[in-house]
Amino acid sequence: MDRIVDVLQKSILFEGKEKTEIKDILSQTEYKICNYKKNEFIFRADQPGTYVGIIIKGSIEAQKNFPSGKIISVMYRKKGEIFGGAAPILDQPHQSDVIAKENSEIILIHKNVLIDLLYKNNTFHKMLSLAATHVTQLNKKIELLSYSSIKQKIAYFLLNNNDNTTHDIIYLPYSKKSWAENLNVSRPSLCRELKTLCDDQIIEVNDKKIKILQKEKLYSLLID
Known part of the structure; x- marks a missing residue:
């Protein structure tokens, strides 16, 4: 558990929290720790946005599938980073497939807990800022692929x-x-x-x- 808490302490959801506080929050929180093999799906496009993920070990990639069969990578995240947060906050399905780029360990936190944590920790604005950053990155990715x-x-x-x-x-x-x-x-x-x-x-x-x-x-x- 200490290994997981060390990673979570650097996450936007638990920013500024002591390790004992994080352990206490987790003891009252709906979450699950999942291990994924390389190329295994974590979220699928159009899947309800029920959980947000934080990478404990490994890395993930979001991929957009087109009717032509073409697959484009639209996002890459590594250890300690959060992903899949927009769908739960907006109460929408995921827009892309998310796969493990290598054998990975992910903590999945339920959207109700996510929103509660954001309000309690007064970090909702930071999460929105993070979401805006992700949109900017996506726009840059689209521009990159236009060349x-x-x-x-x-x-x-x-x-x-x-x-x-x-x-x-x-x-x-x-x-x-x-x-x-x-x-x-x-x-x-x-x-x-x-x-x-x-x-x-x-x-x-x-x-x-x-x-x-x-x-x-x-x-x-x-x-x-």
Whole structure:
């Protein structure tokens, strides 16, 4: 239980709570801890939004399925992050399938408990802010997928995930295989274009660390 409480303490739902307080809340809360194997469904699109999830171990991905059979990754979350919160709050079904990207342990908290916790902890506004952030991320994802070339998708991703304005360094939160899926391209095609960008000295790649060498050239790719 201590291991789980350590993760929950960093979550927006239990922000500012002592470990003893969290244990006390859990003792009076409707929740369940579930283990999912890689690629196993956690939520399905159109499933009622009954639970919100917090990742204790592993990572998850939300996927949008289209009538054409095309599947697009629209969200990625890792240990300690919350997911699936919009559906319970809005009392709507989930809009996407959510799967485990690796063997994962998830705590699922019932929506009634979620709303009660948000009001009691005066964190409802933070949850709404988080939901707004997720909408922004989704809009960025849609814009990313609107680009036709792989180079443009790489450029857009790097420019929009560059929080280190001083050194222009991005640390990928997942493998290149997962990154390729996120960009909706094949892994070999992604690696080929990354090599080209490195050869042109626009970026420098060292495993999951990517350094932008010529930011203006990345911007120019987006308007080609």
